[in-house]
Amino acid sequence: MKTSRAWLQKYFENPLPSADEIADAITFHAFEIEEVVGDDLIDVNVLPDRAADCLCHRGIAREISAVLNVPIQNDSLRAETPVFRPTSTLAVSIEDESKCLRYIGAVVRGVEVGPSPAWLKEALESVGQRSINNVVDATNYVMLDIGQPLHAFDADRLVEKDGAYSIRVRDSRPEEKITTLTGDEFTLPAGTLLITDANSDAPVGIAGVKGGIAAQITTATTDIVIESATFDASLVRKTSQKLKLWTDASQRYQNSLTPELAAYGMKEVLELIQKVAGGEVEGVVDVCPNTDGAGTSVGRRESQNGSAGVSVALGKINSVLGSSYSVSDVEDVFNRLGFEYTSANEAFEVVPPFERRDITIPENLIEEVGRILGYEHIAPVLLPKLATAPDQNRYNGIERIKDFLIDRGFTELSTQTFATAGEIGLANPLDQTKPALRAGLAENMQNALTRAVSVAPRVLGPASEIKLFEIGTVFKKDAEYLSLVLGYKQLVGKQSATLLAEVISQLEAEMIGVAAERPAVASAEVTEILLADSNLAQLGASYAPGKIRAGAYKSFSIYPFALRDIAVWTPERTEQDEVSNIIIGIAEQEDFELARIDLFDRFSKVIDGKERISYAFRLVFESFERTLSDEDLNPLMDKITSALNATVTNGEQWEVR
Amino acid sequence: MNEGRLHPITVAVREIADIFGRMGFGVAYGPELEDEWHNFTSLNVPADHPARDMQDTFWLGDAVATGVVGGTSAVGIEDRRAEDEKNRVRNVMRTHTSPVQMRYMEEQMEKGILPPYRIIVPGKVFRNEATDATHEAQFYQNEGLVVGEGISLANLKETLEQFFKEYLDKDAKVRFRPSFFPFTEPSVEVDVWFAPVKDGVAQAGRWLEVMGAGMVHPDVLENAGIDSKKYQGFAFGGGIERLIMVKHGVNDVRNFHSGDLRFVYGMDTIPENN
Numbered sequence: 001m002k003t004s005r006a007w008l009q010k011y012f013e014n015p016l017p018s019a020d021e022i023a024d025a026i027t028f029h030a031f032e033i034e035e036v037v038g039d040d041l042i043d044v045n046v047l048p049d050r051a052a053d054c055l056c057h058r059g060i061a062r063e064i065s066a067v068l069n070v071p072i073q074n075d076s077l078r079a080e081t082p083v084f085r086p087t088s089t090l091a092v093s094i095e096d097e098s099k100c101l102r103y104i105g106a107v108v109r110g111v112e113v114g115p116s117p118a119w120l121k122e123a124l125e126s127v128g129q130r131s132i133n134n135v136v137d138a139t140n141y142v143m144l145d146i147g148q149p150l151h152a153f154d155a156d157r158l159v160e161k162d163g164a165y166s167i168r169v170r171d172s173r174p175e176e177k178i179t180t181l182t183g184d185e186f187t188l189p190a191g192t193l194l195i196t197d198a199n200s201d202a203p204v205g206i207a208g209v210k211g212g213i214a215a216q217i218t219t220a221t222t223d224i225v226i227e228s229a230t231f232d233a234s235l236v237r238k239t240s241q242k243l244k245l246w247t248d249a250s251q252r253y254q255n256s257l258t259p260e261l262a263a264y265g266m267k268e269v270l271e272l273i274q275k276v277a278g279g280e281v282e283g284v285v286d287v288c289p290n291t292d293g294a295g296t297s298v299g300r301r302e303s304q305n306g307s308a309g310v311s312v313a314l315g316k317i318n319s320v321l322g323s324s325y326s327v328s329d330v331e332d333v334f335n336r337l338g339f340e341y342t343s344a345n346e347a348f349e350v351v352p353p354f355e356r357r358d359i360t361i362p363e364n365l366i367e368e369v370g371r372i373l374g375y376e377h378i379a380p381v382l383l384p385k386l387a388t389a390p391d392q393n394r395y396n397g398i399e400r401i402k403d404f405l406i407d408r409g410f411t412e413l414s415t416q417t418f419a420t421a422g423e424i425g426l427a428n429p430l431d432q433t434k435p436a437l438r439a440g441l442a443e444n445m446q447n448a449l450t451r452a453v454s455v456a457p458r459v460l461g462p463a464s465e466i467k468l469f470e471i472g473t474v475f476k477k478d479a480e481y482l483s484l485v486l487g488y489k490q491l492v493g494k495q496s497a498t499l500l501a502e503v504i505s506q507l508e509a510e511m512i513g514v515a516a517e518r519p520a521v522a523s524a525e526v527t528e529i530l531l532a533d534s535n536l537a538q539l540g541a542s543y544a545p546g547k548i549r550a551g552a553y554k555s556f557s558i559y560p561f562a563l564r565d566i567a568v569w570t571p572e573r574t575e576q577d578e579v580s581n582i583i584i585g586i587a588e589q590e591d592f593e594l595a596r597i598d599l600f601d602r603f604s605k606v607i608d609g610k611e612r613i614s615y616a617f618r619l620v621f622e623s624f625e626r627t628l629s630d631e632d633l634n635p636l637m638d639k640i641t642s643a644l645n646a647t648v649t650n651g652e653q654w655e656v657r
Numbered sequence: 658m659n660e661g662r663l664h665p666i667t668v669a670v671r672e673i674a675d676i677f678g679r680m681g682f683g684v685a686y687g688p689e690l691e692d693e694w695h696n697f698t699s700l701n702v703p704a705d706h707p708a709r710d711m712q713d714t715f716w717l718g719d720a721v722a723t724g725v726v727g728g729t730s731a732v733g734i735e736d737r738r739a740e741d742e743k744n745r746v747r748n749v750m751r752t753h754t755s756p757v758q759m760r761y762m763e764e765q766m767e768k769g770i771l772p773p774y775r776i777i778v779p780g781k782v783f784r785n786e787a788t789d790a791t792h793e794a795q796f797y798q799n800e801g802l803v804v805g806e807g808i809s810l811a812n813l814k815e816t817l818e819q820f821f822k823e824y825l826d827k828d829a830k831v832r833f834r835p836s837f838f839p840f841t842e843p844s845v846e847v848d849v850w851f852a853p854v855k856d857g858v859a860q861a862g863r864w865l866e867v868m869g870a871g872m873v874h875p876d877v878l879e880n881a882g883i884d885s886k887k888y889q890g891f892a893f894g895g896g897i898e899r900l901i902m903v904k905h906g907v908n909d910v911r912n913f914h915s916g917d918l919r920f921v922y923g924m925d926t927i928p929e930n931n
Contacts, residue, residue, distance in 0.1 A: 027834060028834055028835075029835060030835055031835070032834070032836070032846065047711075047836065047837035048706070048707040048708045048710075048711070048837065048839075049837040049839075050837070051707065234704075234705035234706070237705055237706075237707065238705060254707050255707055319807055319809060319889070320809055320810065320843075320872055320889060321809060321810050321811065321843075322809030322810050322811020322812060322814075323810075323811070361842070361875065363842040363843065363872065363874065363875060364842060366842075366843060366872075367835070367842055367843035367844070370810065370835075370843050371835040371843065375810070375832070375833035375834070375835070375845060376832065376833075378810055378811050378814055378833070379811060379814075380811060380814040380815030380818050380831075381809065381811035381812050381814075381815050382812070382815050383680065383681070383775075383803065383808075383812050383815065383816060384773075384805070385681070386681040386773060386775060389681075390677075390678055390681050390682050390683040390684075390775065390776075391683040391684075392674060392678055392683055392684045394684065394686060395674060395684035395686075399667075399671065402663060402667060405661060406660055406661035406662065406663060407660065407661075408661070409660065409661050410661040411661040411662040411918065411921055411922075412661065412662065412663050412664040412667060412921065413664060413916045413917075413918065413921060414664050414666060414913060414914045414916065415914060415915070415916040416795065416914055416915075416916075417689070417750075417781065417783070417795055418794075418795075424690070424717060424718070425717070425718035426715055426716070426717060426718055426750075427715075427716040427717060427718040428715060428716055428785060429715075430715075430785050430786075430787075430788075430794050435718075437690070437750075444916055445916075447916065448916035448917075448918070451916070451917065451918070452918040455917075455918055455919050456918075458919065459918050459919050459922045460918075460922075466918075467661060468918070469661075470916075473689050473781070475689075475690055480688055480689060480690055545671050545674075546671075546928055546929075547671060547672075547675065547928070547929040548663055548668045548671060548672075548926050548927070548928055548929060549926070549927045549928075549929045550665065550668045550905060550924045550925070550926045550927075551905070551924050551925040551926075551927075552854075552855075552905055552906050552924065553665075553905040553906045553907045553908075553923045553924045554923055554924070555907075555908055555909075555923060556919040556920070556923065
């Protein structure tokens with residue numbers, strides 16, 4: 001909800017603090033702030049529980065009043081319930097009273113449609129709205145001010161019969177169409193609630209969502225019909241979803257506005273239209289089916305005990321918050337929020353104002369106390385000691401399998417749950433090429449193994465083999481299972497055809513009942529078994545997983561690495577580090593990195609009567625900016641070769657082989 | 658023989674389970690493919706309610722059994738299907754680990770075990786939203802649930818502060834900001850203050866939003882058959898990848914579940930001897 005500090009100011013006698021200070025106060029006592037722009041725009045992230053009362057300046061002003069403890073003025077919702085002059089020139093009928101809870105229609109004659117006055121334009125523009133004309137602007141202003149969506153129809157475009165216009169709120173007919181104010185034509189799904197001109201049976205608006213172009217306000221308009229209504233929240237939500245049409249109106253309606261608000265909305269908009277566009281109110285029709293007619297008790301959600309009030313005891317408040325607030329602390333909160341209440345014997349009976357539909361149970365009041373007084377006053381309190389030890393057995397069982405595997409040189413991977421094919425499909429996949437849930441882990445492991453081979457020199461150095469595993473959930477038609485997959489690839493020498501089978505046998509021998517069934521996929525490279533869920537807890541019953549400490553993360557380059565080998569003869573007693581330090585020192589001067597240096601061969605030999613040692617290193621280079629080429633590496637290798645050849649220790653020259 | 662490596666999620670979960678274990682928390686599990694009742698409705702997120710928009714959801718294409726892990730659930734597949742049919746329940750990839758709260762409480766009550774309860778739920782969750790360096794469609798959450806007599810928001814604050822002191826920074830502090838989650842009341846956003854360590858040097862301390870939390874909504878307790886007049890509790894939930902990212906300096910969340918060996922080897926791991 002974009003709010004303007006200047007707009008909010010009308011609710012306060014004394015100047016408000018800066019936008020940043022307001023934002024700070026709201027952040028710690030009411031809502032998250034999306035952003036503050038300059039010293040005026042404060043974008044408040046109003047969540048669904050408060051959308052019925054806080055998607056408007058008046059609601060945010062009410063919060064600021066409570067949080068900063070400054071009195072609010074000009075609160076139009078605390079004025080007397082509006083009473084309107086009736087008219088016979090407009091008839092309103094509602095087909096299904098469960099879908100339209102209240103419909104107030106007004107006829108205003110003789111308006112002069114034109115540009116809005118500067119203050120109105122500025123107010124709308126300050127919260128990112130576009131000024132259209134004085135009549136439409138007035139409806140938008142009142143919505144953004146007190147939260148009631150409003151709509152104005154050009155009365156001249158409605159059919160008048162027997163001296164009266166007739167509005168009917170009804171369901172759409174099969175294949176019925178409407179063109180909205182923005183010129184978009186919709187073929188309406190069954191059950192869409194419409195505002196129609198009953199005299200012509202033509203739709204003039206999609207209830208709670210968007211007006212139709214048929215009765216659009218133009219500069220030629222002189223007589224208007226104003227709508228201030230309450231529609232069923234989930235119905236408006238469904239319509240918006242089906243039409244993919246979300247509007248300022250539907251956003252408010254879907255959050256269960258109260259029918260009481262409609263009367264205040266009508267009162268405010270009629271006053272404003274007459275002020276900015278002239279005209280005269282001929283009269284108002286108020287169809288409010290679900291009340292006694294007085295309009296005061298409509299729509300109030302009853303609390304659990306059936307009364308309009310919500311009760312809470314001081315003891316419960318302090319028990320839930322872990323606080324030691326007094327009766328007067330709590331009373332102070334209710335006063336600041338403008339709640340009516342009675343207080344007796346350390347208990348409170350609160351009648352929330354009609355727009356606070358979120359207050360229905362004691363915990364709602366506890367939250368009001370907690371946040372208004374401030375959660376910073378809640379001091380940490382240790383949980384009571386438990387008599388029994390916690391049950392982490394199933395988790396320990398899974399970790400025991402992992403420890404078994406890392407002890408045997410297997411490294412754990414994690415892969416995506418979504419797959420190209422499977423036994424269960426998604427209705428709305430994010431990636432159209434992966435519309436299914438994985439039914440096994442083998443395919444992901446095979447892919448990971450292939451990639452691991454290509455990055456092995458960078459990650460593992462001159463390793464002779466790659467061993468991987470994953471434990472993850474797989475989805476089959478009947479149920480989901482925890483699955484274990486092993487991947488193995490011999491890089492040097494012959495691939496063992498039986499290694500994975502042997503590891504599985506050892507696992508089963510050490511952990512009886514670990515596997516639910518024989519391997520689903522068994523090859524020399526990839527083997528998968530489903531774990532027997534029922535036995536995991538037993539496997540972990542007396543097991544404590546190994547503790548691991550991890551260091552800072554070093555990211556890898558997205559560009560391919562490059563390899564170079566170098567071997568050098570050195571005199572006897574030359575240490576490995578003496579050689580590698582020279583190489584590292586020279587490589588450090590480049591704008592790319594020596595990612596790793598591994599000794600892959602060392603041997604000694606007597607040459608010309610002297611013992612000599614040969615060191616052979618594999619160098620892995622990478623750049624975070626580019627793919628390395630021979631132009632990068634050849635000059636560097638030349639430099640390294642020269643430096644090593646120029647090295648003399650114990651009076652003997654080194655020699656690159 | 659070379660030792661293999663554990664994935665960074667496992668390393669983190671071991672640390673998390675260890676810290677919470679010493680505070681008396683068990684570790685609980687539930688299905689990743691959930692029914693609408695456990696993922697939403699039982700947690701006070703009714704159908705056709707704007708609260709559903711708070712989480713972008715993957716829906717399942719066809720009716721399948723859920724709530725059955727390893728084929729051992731007390732509720733048979735046929736029973737569950739019949740029940741689903743009756744409730745017109747649709748299936749989802751769980752959008753949070755909170756449904757496991759409900760499943761755990763239901764299970765305990767079925768066994769006749771009354772609170773106190775104290776569990777964490779580390780597990781994979783799914784959100785149907787575009788991915789970038791800080792958003793993934795699948796990630797891990799750690800959920801916490803404590804139910805007992807007189808459990809308070811002050812207990813929540815102490816529990817989380819203790820966790821972050823051990824996991825992130827011995828001087829960590831926790832603060833609450835008001836929020837809304839349908840399954841907790843009051844609801845709070847949890848910020849933690851800590852000084853990140855970069856290249857071995859402690860940086861300036863800062864506040865970081867790390868999880869949502871609150872006091873378990875009485876409707877949620879009642880939905881599990883627990884007397885909300887007698888028992889109250891707190892719950893919390895937050896992303897595990899995010900914690901690892903700030904603790905170890907990982908720059909792209911998409912690395913975690915990419916099956917890339919380079920990522921697992923991105924941080925050195927040292928076995929710790931108690």
